[in-house]
Amino acid sequence: MTEQQRVLVIDDEIINLKVISSILRDDVDVILAKSGKQGIRKAIELTPDLILLDVMMPGMDGFEVMMQLRHDVRTCAIPIIFITALSNEIHEEKGLLLGANDYIQKPLHTNIVRARIQLHLKLVKQQRMLERLANIDPLTSLANRRKYQDAISMEWDLAITNQHHISLAIIDIDNFKQYNDCHGHAAGDCVLQQVASVFSKQFNHETYLVARYGGEEFVVLLPRLSKEESLTIVRNCLKAVEQLDLPYHADDKRVGTVTISVGGATCSPSSSHDIDEFFSSADKMLYLAKKEGKNRVYWVSGDDSQNLSGLLEEQKS
Numbered sequence: 001m002t003e004q005q006r007v008l009v010i011d012d013e014i015i016n017l018k019v020i021s022s023i024l025r026d027d028v029d030v031i032l033a034k035s036g037k038q039g040i041r042k043a044i045e046l047t048p049d050l051i052l053l054d055v056m057m058p059g060m061d062g063f064e065v066m067m068q069l070r071h072d073v074r075t076c077a078i079p080i081i082f083i084t085a086l087s088n089e090i091h092e093e094k095g096l097l098l099g100a101n102d103y104i105q106k107p108l109h110t111n112i113v114r115a116r117i118q119l120h121l122k123l124v125k126q127q128r129m130l131e132r133l134a135n136i137d138p139l140t141s142l143a144n145r146r147k148y149q150d151a152i153s154m155e156w157d158l159a160i161t162n163q164h165h166i167s168l169a170i171i172d173i174d175n176f177k178q179y180n181d182c183h184g185h186a187a188g189d190c191v192l193q194q195v196a197s198v199f200s201k202q203f204n205h206e207t208y209l210v211a212r213y214g215g216e217e218f219v220v221l222l223p224r225l226s227k228e229e230s231l232t233i234v235r236n237c238l239k240a241v242e243q244l245d246l247p248y249h250a251d252d253k254r255v256g257t258v259t260i261s262v263g264g265a266t267c268s269p270s271s272s273h274d275i276d277e278f279f280s281s282a283d284k285m286l287y288l289a290k291k292e293g294k295n296r297v298y299w300v301s302g303d304d305s306q307n308l309s310g311l312l313e314e315q316k317s
Ligand SMILES: Nc1nc2c(ncn2[C@@H]2O[C@H](COP(=O)(O)OP(=O)(O)OP(=O)(O)O)[C@@H](O)[C@H]2O)c(=O)[nH]1
Pocket: 139, 172, 173, 174, 175, 176, 177, 178, 180, 184, 185, 186, 187, 188, 189, 192, 214, 215, 216, 290, 294
């Protein structure tokens, strides 16, 4: 069943909220807000598919609300339609230049409003489908590298603003070349899918992101998690992959089981930190995990990626 789309209506006049709600409620979930401030809060919390925004409101007017929504990474992509009694061309131009997607003038004509909103909601659906295709790895159905890069940029900025931790794990399947050599590329693809499915279950949380970075390498973004919290989840994942018990054979003899190695890093970034250095410190941990025998986790926390030896902590499963 497809989920109902959500429309947030921000208007200080109760009568307008009622009228717009009655026009839309058969087709969509309608969320109402009586002021700009309340509207911004609901937009952040509920991430609607579309926002209908009144221009003239006491306190914060529609233009101000629009600017705040456009400057917040959590709401900047939500389409906004201004609904207003203002018939002034300058206002209309201002709204469109600020990034409004459309402009509907009062008095409202029910059929026109409904048709216009349906058109915008259809565009939202198409946009989401394109984004999905652009962001999903077709073999594993996990997020792809592009999605990871968008997500880490966003989470990094949020971590700086809110001064919280961010953790990153880089996961690599051990001896995967050998697996391919023993069983063929198609069987190797099947392993990638099964391991990815374990990752989906183990990192099943709305704020985490697990992505296929390339080949047999995966990344997991764990916003707001400390090193200890991240290690608990990652260790469970290591065990879950081992428990899949996917053997590989050479000359009819079992020569190994599919396992993973993980390198991780945790930091509390500031504007002087660099995402690439953060990635590189997790990557160094992965290198150590491989070098020290594989099927294990190495993790670094803190800022000093130059002095890793003092920060290292091996976490054997
Ligand atoms: N089946 C399959 N194999 C892939 C895919 N992408 C990359 N590989 C294989 O993954 C293997 C990676 O090999 P290596 O980089 O040598 O790493 P490894 O054998 O896992 O060795 P360690 O990383 O040291 O444990 C190569 O044989 C690639 O061909 C894919 O989409 N499908």
